[in-house]
Amino acid sequence: MEKVQFKRHRRLRHSANMRSMVRETHLHVEDFIYPLFIVEGENERNEVSSMPGVFQISLDLLKEELDEIVSLGIKSIILFGVPKEKDDCGSGAYHDHGIVQEATREVKKHYPELLVVADTCLCEYTDHGHCGVVENGYVLNDESLELLVKTAISQAKAGADIIAPSNMMDGFVAAIRQGLDEAGFVHIPIMSYAVKYSSAFYGPFRDAANSTPQFGDRKTYQMDPANRMEALREAQSDMEEGADFIIVKPALAYMDIIRDVKNNFNAPIVAYNVSGEYSLIKAAAANGWIDEEAVAMEMLTGLKRAGADIIITYFAKDAAKWLQITKA
Ligand code: PBG
Numbered sequence: 404m405e406k407v408q409f410k411r412h413r414r415l416r417h418s419a420n421m422r423s424m425v426r427e428t429h430l431h432v433e434d435f436i437y438p439l440f441i442v443e444g445e446n447e448r449n450e451v452s453s454m455p456g457v458f459q460i461s462l463d464l465l466k467e468e469l470d471e472i473v474s475l476g477i478k479s480i481i482l483f484g485v486p487k488e489k490d491d492c493g494s495g496a497y498h499d500h501g502i503v504q505e506a507t508r509e510v511k512k513h514y515p516e517l518l519v520v521a522d523t524c525l526c527e528y529t530d531h532g533h534c535g536v537v538e539n540g541y542v543l544n545d546e547s548l549e550l551l552v553k554t555a556i557s558q559a560k561a562g563a564d565i566i567a568p569s570n571m572m573d574g575f576v577a578a579i580r581q582g583l584d585e586a587g588f589v590h591i592p593i594m595s596y597a598v599k600y601s602s603a604f605y606g607p608f609r610d611a612a613n614s615t616p617q618f619g620d621r622k623t624y625q626m627d628p629a630n631r632m633e634a635l636r637e638a639q640s641d642m643e644e645g646a647d648f649i650i651v652k653p654a655l656a657y658m659d660i661i662r663d664v665k666n667n668f669n670a671p672i673v674a675y676n677v678s679g680e681y682s683l684i685k686a687a688a689a690n691g692w693i694d695e696e697a698v699a700m701e702m703l704t705g706l707k708r709a710g711a712d713i714i715i716t717y718f719a720k721d722a723a724k725w726l727q728i729t730k731a
């Protein structure tokens with residue numbers, strides 16, 4: 404009988420060195436941006452109950468946290484503010500001595516090289532918890548843009564290296580680009596949350612940032628999770644308006660979108676591995692149901708394979724440690 408021909412794929416999987424020789428995707432500590440929640444007050448280091456290992460940290464304890472981050476080789480952080488006082492127009496977001504502005508100065512004082520990404524949004528600072536100015540229950544677009552521009556400029560003045568607007572108003576990249584340029588910050592890039600879905604995966608973040616909307620939801624500005632073509636329209640307009648990076652958020656349930664955006668736009672693509680994606684793994688691992696390190700590293704590798712150049716992740720510190728151990 405004639406022998407049936409088949410291909411021997413297993414040849415390239417025969418040994419660890421052989422597998423590493425043909426490995427297509429590698430994680431590096433440079434890929435990660437680590438999120439930090441900065442809370443007003445003193446001597447605060449409160450673990451977020453739905454995000455074990457993630458803390459709200461006050462300014463006086465920030466240096467200690469930065470020491471660890473830098474010693475692990477992490478090169479960039481994204482800052483979120485947790486203010487004590489909120490109002491209807493989110494003035495804490497654009498106050499020159501707001502919590503994120505002060506935290507940025509503190510980072511730059513100790514570690515001028517560490518890249519500070521400032522999340523530019525109002526929802527942590529508004530008493531209603533929405534990402535813009537609300538009138539009759541609706542978030543107004545153009546009125547919100549003015550406040551966002553003020554926020555971005557005050558963040559840049561404080562020393563932020565990258566402005567990351569996340570509020571999903573139309574035209575935010577154009578408005579912020581113009582505002583930054585006029586204020587003398589032509590060199591500061593915009594990392595746009597261009598493709599941001601209205602997602603239940605943000606639940607734990609809203610505990611951490613104390614930013615749950617007090618009425619309604621974010622569906623009139625964030626995207627419908629069912630839509631794929633719309634992501635290309637969002638990314639395209641942000642690129643035309645001058646975005647330097649494109650964020651896709653969330654990441655895990657949106658890997659097709661990461662790949663679509665990567666294939667269609669020539670800019671660094673950032674996947675935001677959001678709070679709920681972190682909490683899922685933490686909870687299952689705490690129950691002994693999965694191997695935390697193996698699952699988290701598989702997820703992060705998968706996001707890179709899908710097309711992410713950069714990953715914002717609460718696993719950054721853990722992953723940096725795991726990468727060191729594997730290398731050793
Ligand atoms: C602010 C913002 C959110 C996240 C990042 N920036 C929350 C939201 O839109 O409600 C979520 C991040 C996460 O879940 O880790 N608009």
